Amino acid sequence: MTYLEHHVAGSALYNSAPCTSHSFCHPNTCVDPLEELFNWALNYKIQILWLKGPAGSSKSTIIRSIIPRFLNAAIPIATFLFSTDDDTRNNMKQGRLAATLAYQLIQVIPETLPHILTVVCIMFCTRRCQRAA
Numbered sequence: 663m664t665y666l667e668h669h670v671a672g673s674a675l676y677n678s679a680p681c682t683s684h685s686f687c688h689p690n691t692c693v694d695p696l697e698e699l700f701n702w703a704l705n706y707k708i709q710i711l712w713l714k715g716p717a718g719s720s721k722s723t724i725i726r727s728i729i730p731r732f733l734n735a736a737i738p739i740a741t742f743l744f745s746t747d748d749d750t751r752n753n754m755k756q757g758r759l760a761a762t763l764a765y766q767l768i769q770v771i772p773e774t775l776p777h778i779l780t781v782v783c784i785m786f787c788t789r790r791c792q793r794a795a
Contacts, residue, residue, distance in 0.1 A: 666768075666782055669761035674751035676729050676741045687727040692720075699728050703737050717746055740766035757785075 672678055687696065702711060713721045722743045732739050740763045745751050750758060764778045 665786055666761050666765055666778070669757050670765045671742070671748075671750040671758040671762045673748050674742045674744070674758070674762050675766070676726060676739075676743060685723050685726075687720075687723055692724055692727060695724055696728050696731070699724070700731055700735075703732060703739075704735070738767075738770035740770065 699711070713725060715721050722745075725741060725743065729739065729741070742759050742762050743751065764774075764782070767774045768778055
């Protein structure tokens with residue numbers, strides 16, 4: 663777990679200080695996108711949602727606004743909030759995206775721990791072997 667924790671982008675978590683200090687949707691705004699996201703979480707068989715758009719298009723604001731509703735409904739979530747202002751969360755290098763999502767999955771779905779650790783061990787051993795060659 664230490665290897666995984668070392669690569670987590672803590673500031674990309676929805677409940678981190680940098681993320682909670684930012685804006686949320688004002689009441690009675692973004693109603694349609696928020697409702698669409700909530701219905702997706704309840705009804706879709708596809709378990710991964712990648713919210714994409716240009717920088718500054720309110721993606722993080724929408725996600726921060728819907729998360730309390732997910733938590734109240736006991737919907738397990740894992741997020742990675744990108745930011746152009748933070749080197750640990752402005753790209754997908756160094757495995758931070760995967761490590762951050764995996765870390766959160768272990769927290770909300772503990773049964774994933776052995777599977778995630780197996781993958782981490784395989785990746786770590788593969789990298790060590792490649793470096794030695």
